């Protein structure tokens with residue numbers, strides 16, 4: 001991700017490993033400060049994921065991959081490390097995908113640091129490919145609504161829902177993005193808006209409750225969001241509020257796209273009903289910028305995600321192309337081998353009559 005620090009452009013990733021320390025771009029301080037959080041051990045990393053120093057499903061996955069490598073360097077067992085990290089945030093699929101991939105690599109005797117680097121690079125590559133496929137949906141003049149932050153900050157680089165916007169911008173298209181602010185943690189207002197400023201993409205921040213207004217007035221051409229977990233039938237968990245935007249989009253005939261790498265797809269769950277939904281502290285709702293906003297006697301509920309049924313989703317943009325929710329299993333089929341491709345390309349002998 002290209003960011004401007006004191007006016008000078010710099011390339012930055014969300015998470016990396018340096019001298020045995022897991023480094024995270026601390027998202028709690030954005031957009032006002034660029035601070036790097038250093039996790040010197042398993043517990044510091046686990047707490048960083050829980051406190052959302054790093055957040056967004058693919059970024060959490062990459063952080064966990066580096067955490068597994070760090071644990072190995074420090075002599076902590078792979079099972080102990082994976083068990084602790086597994087407990088941090090339950091909804092995003094990438095965390096479990098990364099822990100399983102690293103546990104397997106370590107068990108097979110791979111170099112843990114190389115395995116974590118490969119995992120992070122694959123994530124960046126998957127997101128870049130999502131950008132290339134998804135950019136076909138973004139025309140000059142398009143007005144796009146996005147929710148939460150599914151940008152480079154939510155992955156290792158490029159992002160998922162913001163990757164098509166990055167590629168469309170590189171191609172010289174001019175378009176407009178509505179950013180719903182995303183209460184209570186304000187990932188839209190703080191993080192997506194910051195990324196769009198860095199990229200020079202025109203945008204406006206909306207209260208979450210204004211999304212329906214713009215959708216109903218024909219002022220949005222396309223909704224584009226990320227995903228935390230996609231079930232086998234295409235039902236998709238994403239940041240709380242996504243479901244409402246999807247329903248209103250369908251009601252108004254606006255296409256609704258989800259952008260996600262295949263690491264977010266969970267074929268073990270037949271439908272979204274089985275996706276575990278994280279419930280976070282009520283304090284996130286009861287306070288704003290550190291100040292109480294409600295009577296001290298009032299409780300609050302704070303589900304971090306909701307599930308959008310597949311029937312509201314026009315398409316899922318993966319690194320393998322844009323699929324209908326009903327085709328999502330196809331995204332996980334292994335790519336054809338070179339031999340199969342060569343066989344398919346061979347001219348067939350005409351059949352004898």
Ligand code: MRU
Nearest residue numbers: 055056057150154160226227239
């Ligand atoms: O609670 P968060 O900030 O981790 O939630 C993030 C989202 O819901 C994103 O939309 C999702 O992880 C996709 S990120 C590429």
